Amino acid sequence: MSLTDKAIAQIRDLIQSGDLPPGSKLPPEQELAAQLGLSRSLAREAVKALSVARILEVRRGDGTYVTSLQPGLLLESFSGAVELLQAHPGALLELLEVRRLLEPVAAALAAVRISDDQLAELHGHLDAMRDSRDDVELLNRHDAAFHHTIVAATGNTTLTAVLDAISGRTLQARIWRGMHDSQSAVRTLTEHEAILGALSQRDAPLSQAAALLHVSNTEKWLREHLRTEQPAAG
Numbered sequence: 001m002s003l004t005d006k007a008i009a010q011i012r013d014l015i016q017s018g019d020l021p022p023g024s025k026l027p028p029e030q031e032l033a034a035q036l037g038l039s040r041s042l043a044r045e046a047v048k049a050l051s052v053a054r055i056l057e058v059r060r061g062d063g064t065y066v067t068s069l070q071p072g073l074l075l076e077s078f079s080g081a082v083e084l085l086q087a088h089p090g091a092l093l094e095l096l097e098v099r100r101l102l103e104p105v106a107a108a109l110a111a112v113r114i115s116d117d118q119l120a121e122l123h124g125h126l127d128a129m130r131d132s133r134d135d136v137e138l139l140n141r142h143d144a145a146f147h148h149t150i151v152a153a154t155g156n157t158t159l160t161a162v163l164d165a166i167s168g169r170t171l172q173a174r175i176w177r178g179m180h181d182s183q184s185a186v187r188t189l190t191e192h193e194a195i196l197g198a199l200s201q202r203d204a205p206l207s208q209a210a211a212l213l214h215v216s217n218t219e220k221w222l223r224e225h226l227r228t229e230q231p232a233a234g
Contacts, residue, residue: 003042004042004045004046004049007036007038007042007043007045007046008046008049008050010036010038010046011026011032011036011046011047011050011056012050012055015055015066015069020066021066022066022067022068022069023065023066023067023068024065024066025063025064025065025066026047026056026063026064026065026066028063029043029044029047032047047064051064053074054067054073054074054076055067055069055074070157071157071158071160071161072157072160072161072164074161075158075161075162075165092222093219093222093223093226095166096215096218096219096222097219098166099163099166099167099215099219100212100215100216100219102159102162102163102166103147103151103163103167103211103215104208104209104211104212104215105208106150106151106154106156106159106163106211107150107195107198107199107207107208107210107211108204108205108207108208108211109154109156109204110150110151110153110154110199110207111198111199111201111202111203111204111206111207111208112202112204113153113154113155114150114153114199114202115153118149118152118153119196119199119200121149122146122149122150122196122199123196125142125143125145125146125149126142126146126189126192126193126196128142129142129143129146129188129189129192130189133185133186133189134185136185139185139188143188143192144167146192147163147167148160148163148164148167150195150199150211151163151164151167184221187217188214191210191213191214191217192214194210194213194214195207195210195211195214197210198210
């Protein structure tokens, strides 16, 4: 472990122990360095690295603060990594596999927790998808919003952040499907109607099955498509 890594670990220990809770202000650089037995340059590098990771926030003229440490914030770097992975077809397939493992379980959990307002939101996205069936990109944006609403209904912010990163970044695969498969819009709408119907009944097993069928069909199409044509990354 480098000296910078050790300095980062020391500051993280202060946060994990509760000595520096979310929203708290770090001591001035010189004081922090003395407290941790570091040089000022090491303390500065550690703060810089933790700022990139969204654990700390440097406010010019005010000081450095611990962020909210909310999952969506801390997992932003994960989203960036996923975005880079989608340029590689093999990695994109792996992302779809992860989505297939997680999203049906999320749908089952959402079925017992979803609110009437969230169901109304899903109906709105589904109506928008019907209206935009001839516009592949717009349809798929509402598709992504539909899935986000389902995962958000679980109330699990960590799961929502992870699946937003994966589902949102596999949007390109769905756009490819819409451009190459003339029947994809009809099938997509039918599958989303089945998911919404199961959620409206608060039926967890049926919601899980409907979501699994939907994600599996997307994955299956992509596997078959990649066998015959290498899509351009976008």
